[in-house]
Amino acid sequence: MSGSLLQDGKIYLGTSVKPEYLDLKLANRHGLITGATGTGKTVSLQVLAEGFSKAGVPVFAADIKGDLSGIAKAGTLKDFIVKRNEKIGFKGYQNSAYPTVFWDVFGEQGHPVRATVADMGPLLLSRLMELNEVQEGVLNIVFRVAADEVAAGHKEYLLLDLKDLRSALNSIGERSKELSNQYGNIAPASVGAIQRRLLVLEEQGADKFFGEPALNIEDLMRVSMDGRGIVNLLTADKLMQSPRLYSTFLLWLLTTLWQHLPEVGDQPKPKLVFFFDEAHLLFDEAPKALLQRIEQIARLIRSKGVGVYFITQNPLDVPDTVSSQLGNRVQHQLRAFTPKERKSVRAAAETFRPNPDIDTERAILELGIGEALVSTLENKGEPSMVQRTLIRPPEGQIGPLTPEERATLMQRSPVSGKYDHTVDRESAHELLSKRAAVLARKEEELKAEAEAGGGWGEELGKSVFGRGPRGGKSMAEQAASYATKSIMRRMIGQIVNAALKGFRLR
Numbered sequence: 431m432s433g434s435l436l437q438d439g440k441i442y443l444g445t446s447v448k449p450e451y452l453d454l455k456l457a458n459r460h461g462l463i464t465g466a467t468g469t470g471k472t473v474s475l476q477v478l479a480e481g482f483s484k485a486g487v488p489v490f491a492a493d494i495k496g497d498l499s500g501i502a503k504a505g506t507l508k509d510f511i512v513k514r515n516e517k518i519g520f521k522g523y524q525n526s527a528y529p530t531v532f533w534d535v536f537g538e539q540g541h542p543v544r545a546t547v548a549d550m551g552p553l554l555l556s557r558l559m560e561l562n563e564v565q566e567g568v569l570n571i572v573f574r575v576a577a578d579e580v581a582a583g584h585k586e587y588l589l590l591d592l593k594d595l596r597s598a599l600n601s602i603g604e605r606s607k608e609l610s611n612q613y614g615n616i617a618p619a620s621v622g623a624i625q626r627r628l629l630v631l632e633e634q635g636a637d638k639f640f641g642e643p644a645l646n647i648e649d650l651m652r653v654s655m656d657g658r659g660i661v662n663l664l665t666a667d668k669l670m671q672s673p674r675l676y677s678t679f680l681l682w683l684l685t686t687l688w689q690h691l692p693e694v695g696d697q698p699k700p701k702l703v704f705f706f707d708e709a710h711l712l713f714d715e716a717p718k719a720l721l722q723r724i725e726q727i728a729r730l731i732r733s734k735g736v737g738v739y740f741i742t743q744n745p746l747d748v749p750d751t752v753s754s755q756l757g758n759r760v761q762h763q764l765r766a767f768t769p770k771e772r773k774s775v776r777a778a779a780e781t782f783r784p785n786p787d788i789d790t791e792r793a794i795l796e797l798g799i800g801e802a803l804v805s806t807l808e809n810k811g812e813p814s815m816v817q818r819t820l821i822r823p824p825e826g827q828i829g830p831l832t833p834e835e836r837a838t839l840m841q842r843s844p845v846s847g848k849y850d851h852t853v854d855r856e857s858a859h860e861l862l863s864k865r866a867a868v869l870a871r872k873e874e875e876l877k878a879e880a881e882a883g884g885g886w887g888e889e890l891g892k893s894v895f896g897r898g899p900r901g902g903k904s905m906a907e908q909a910a911s912y913a914t915k916s917i918m919r920r921m922i923g924q925i926v927n928a929a930l931k932g933f934r935l936r
Contacts, residue, residue, distance in 0.1 A: 434522040435480070435481060435484055435522060435822075435825070436481065436484055436485055437451070439453065439454050439455060439698065439699070440452060440453050440454060441454065441457075441478065441481030441482065441484075441485065442481070442520070442822060443474075443477060443478075443481075443760075443804060443806075443819065443821060443822065444477075444518055444802075444804070444819045444820050444821040444822045445517075445518035445519060445520070445819065445820055445822075446804070446817035446818055446819040446820075447817065448817075449519075450804045450806070450817060450819045451806065452478070452481065452758055452806050453806065453807060453808060454485055454487070454698065454699040454700070455696065455697070455698050455699065456757065456758070456806070456807040456808070456811060457482070457487075457699065457700050457703065457737045457758065458697070458700045458732040458735060458736060458737040459732060459737070459755075459756075459757035459758065459807055459811065460728060460732065460737055460738045460739065460740075460755055460756045460757060460758070461737070461738075461739040461740075461756055461757065461758035461759060461760070462739065462740050462741075462742075462745060462748065462753070462756040462758075462759050462760070463475060463478075463739060463740070463741045463742075463759075463760045463762075464741070464742055464743060464744060464745045464747075464759075464760075464761050464762065464764075464778065465743065465761065465762025465763055465764065465797075465802070466743055466762070466763055466764055466765050467743065468799070469762035469763040469797070469799055470762050470799050470800045470801070470802065470821060471741055471762055472495075472497050472498065473800060473821060473823075473824060473828065474760050474762070474802060474821055475491065475498065475705055475707070475739075475741060476498060476500075476501055476824040476826065476828075477821060477822060477823075477824055478703075478705075478739070479491060479498075479501060479528075479661055479703075479705070480501065480526075480528055480824055480825055480826060482659055482700070482703050483528045483529070483658045483659040483660075483661050484528075484658055484659075485659070485699055486653055486657050486658060486659050486699070487659040487699050487700050487701070487702070487703055488650060488651045488652060488653065488659040488660050488661075488662065488701075488702050488703075489659055489660070489661045489662060489702070489703050489704075489705070490650050490662045490664070490683070490702065490703070490704050490705065491661070491662070491663055491664070491704075491705035491707070492663075492664045492666045492676075492680065492705065492706065492707045492708070493663045493664060493665055493666055493667075493707075494666050494667065494670055494707050494708060495667060495830075496665070496667055496830040496831075497828075497829055497830055498663055499530070499532070499663060499830045499831040499836060500824075500826050500827030500828055500829045500830055500831060501527075501528050501530060501661055501663075501824070501826035501827070502527055502528060502529075502530035502661070502826065502827075502831060502835075502839055503527050503826060503827040503831060503835065504525040504526055504527045504825070504826065504827065505525045505526075505823075505824060505825060505826050505827045505828060506525065506827070507525060511523075511823040514800070514820065514822070514823050515822070515823065517820060518820050518822060520822050520823075523822070523823065523825065524825060525825055525826075526825040526826065527826060528658065528661050528825075528826055529654040529656075529658055529659075529660050529661065530660070530661045530662075530663060530839060531649075531652075531660055531661070531662050531663070531843050531844065531845060532663050532665060532836060532839065532840055532843070533662060533663065533664045533665065534664070534665040534668075534669075535635075535638060535639045535664075535669050535675075535679060536635055536638050536668055536669070537638065537850070538665075538668070539665040539833075539836060540663070540664070540665045540840065541840065541843065541845055541846070541848070541849045541850065542638070542849045542850065542852075543639070543645050543664070543849070544638075544639055544640065544641050544642065544643065544644050544645060544849070544852075545639065545640065545644050545645065545682060545686075546589065546590045546591070546640065546641070546642065546644050547589040547590060547591060547592065547594060547595050547640050548573075548576070548577075548588075548589040548590070549644060549682075549686070550640070550682055551573065552566065552569045552570045552572075552573045553719060553720065553723065554678050554681060554682050554685070554720075555569060556569055557674070557678055557716070557717070557720055558631065558636070558674055558675060558678045559624065559627035559628070559630070559631060560627065560674070561623075561624065561627065564617070564620055565620045565623050565624055565627075567614070567620075568616055568617065568620040568621060568624065569624060571602070571609075571613045571614055571616055572595075572598055572599055572602050573589070574613060575587065575598075575602050575609060575613060576588075576589050576598055576602075576858070585856070585857070585861060586601075586858060586861040586862050586865060587601075587858050587862075588857040588858055588861075589857070589858055590640070590641060590642055590855070590857045590858075591637065591640045591641040591642075591854070591857070591859070592628055592631065592632060592636070592637045592640050593858075593859035594857045594858035594859045595628065595858070596625060596628055596859070597858045597859040597862045597863065598858045598862070599621055599624060599625060599628075600621075600862075601858075601862050602616060602621075603616060603618060603621040606618070606621075631675075634672045634675060635668075635672070635675075636672070636675055639675070639679065641852055641853075641854070642852070642853045642854075642855065643848070643849055643853055645683075645686075645849070647683075647686055647687055647690060647691075649844075649845050649848075650662050650702065651701060651702050652844060660844075664680075666707075670708070673708075673711045674711075676708070676711060677708075677711040677712045680706055680712070681712060681720075681723075681724065683704075684704065684706075684727050684731065684738065685723070685727060687702070687704070687731065687734065687736055688727050688730060688731045688734060688736075691734040691735065691736065692734070693733050693734060694733070694734060694735045695733060697735050700735050700736060700737045701734070701735035701736060702735065702736050702737075703736070703737045703738075703739065704736060704737065704738045704739070705739045705741060706738060706739065706740050706741065707741040707742075708741070708742065709740035709741060709742040709747060709748060710742045710743070710744075710747035710748075712724065713747065713748065713749055713752075721749065721751070724752060725749075725751045725752055728752050728755050729755060739758075740752075740756065743764075744764065744774050744778070745761070745774075745777065745778045745781055746774050746777055746778070753781070757806070757807040757811065757813060758805075758806045758807055759781065759782065759803075759804070759805045759806075759813075760802045760803075760804055760821075761778060761782070761794060761797075761802055761803040761804075762797060762801070762802045763794065763795065763796075763797040763798070763799075763801075764778060764794050764795065765795070766795060775791055775794050775795060776791055778794055779791035779794060782803060782805050782813075782816035783805055783813045783814065783815050783816060784815070784816070785815040785816045785817065788803075788816060788817070788818060790803065790816055793818055797818070800820065800821050801818065801819065801820055801821065802818075802819055802821055803816050803817070803818060803819070804816070804817055804819040805817070
C-alpha cells in the first residue's frame, strides 16, 4: 500500500503485486514510455511529471495535443478515480494543481521560445532544411567564415536570424573565389539551393523561432515558492505540422543543456527531467552524424543531472544504441495484427528483465487502458523484474485547460514579459545591406565622374584600361577596380584633350 506520492526519495507510479516506484537518485538514467494510441501514455507522462515536480525537480515536456496542460489545474475527484485509488490502495491521493509555464515557438499559446542561427549550428540546420552532403558542406563553410569574421571584430557576419543567414550566404557567395583557397569550394548552385530551403523554412513559420531574445536555459530550471519544480510545457499542436522543425527544436534544446550545464555526477535527484514525445520523429531518416550526436547526448547528459524520457508508440522506434541507455520503462498495450507488429511485440517483451510469474509478450497485448508493464532501476542501477501495474491517477486535471485559463496563467508566469517582444539588433542582414548600399553609391558617383570627363581622350583611356568592372569579383573588388580604371581614364583624357587644345591654338 502507498500513503504518499513521494516516499523515501521515490515517486509512486502505481501498484502491481506491490507498490511500484521510480527512484529519484536513478531517474537521470533516462526512460521510455511506449504504447499504442489511446492506451494511457499521456497519463503516465503526467503522473511522472507530477512526481518530479513535487520532489522539487523542474520538468520540460512537449504537449502534443494540449492534454498535458491540465496539470496546471487541480483535478476533480470522479468515480473512476476513486475506484482506481481504492483498487491500488493509494490513500494519499489529493487533487492538486502544479506550477506550470507555457512555451510556444509561434508565441500564440505560450511565451515565445527562440534561438539564434549561430546557436543552432550547421548540423541541426542542415537536418532542418534537408540539405544533401554537398549543400551541408557549403553551409559549414558559411558558419566557419562567419565565426572567423566575428572573431576578427567584423560584426557584419553576426548570425542571429534567418535574414542574417540569407545575407551572409549572398556575401560569401560573391566572395567565393577569394575564400575558396582557405575554406574550400563554394558552389553557386549550392548557395542557391540553400536560399530556396530558407524560403521553405520561413513558409513553415521557422523564422519566428530564430532571433532574440534567445531562451536562457536557466528559465527552464526554476522552482516555485513552495519548493516544487516548475513544469514547462511546450505547446506543440501547431509545431507538429512541421515534424522536422519539432524534432530539431527539441534536439537543439537537449544539445544546449548538454553544452552549458556543469558536470554534477550522481545526485539525490535530477536537476531537470526532459520528456520527448513523438520520439520517432527524432530518428526518422536521421543521417549518421545526427544519430551519433543523439547517442552522445543520451550517454553524457545524465552526468549533467538531466534525465531524458522518450515517449513513442513502439520501443523499436528508438535505435538500439539509444534504447540501451534507457533504464526506466513503462510499456502500455501494443496491438499486433500483422507479422511485423507481432515481431515488434516480441522485441518489446525482450527489453524487460523477465518475471517468471508473467508471460511478458502476452501481457503486452492484454493490458487495459491505464495499465502498463513497469520496470525501473533499483539498488545500484539494475532493472527490476517487470511487473503488470495499474498506474495511479494524476492529481491534476485530466484533459486540456480552456484558452482563458491558459491566458491567466501566462500573465502570472515568472517569465511574463521577458520573451514576449522580439529584439532585432544590428547583425549580418543590416550591416551587410548598409555596406552594399555604400559601395553601390560610390560606384554610381565614379560612373558619374567618368561620364563628365567625356571626349576623345576618355575613349582612349577606355581602350587602354577597359570599360569597367567585370563579373566574378566581389562588390568591394569591383568598386576598387572601377575606381582605379576611372581615375586613369580621366587622367589620359585630360592629357590628350590639353594636347589637342594646344594644337588648335597653334
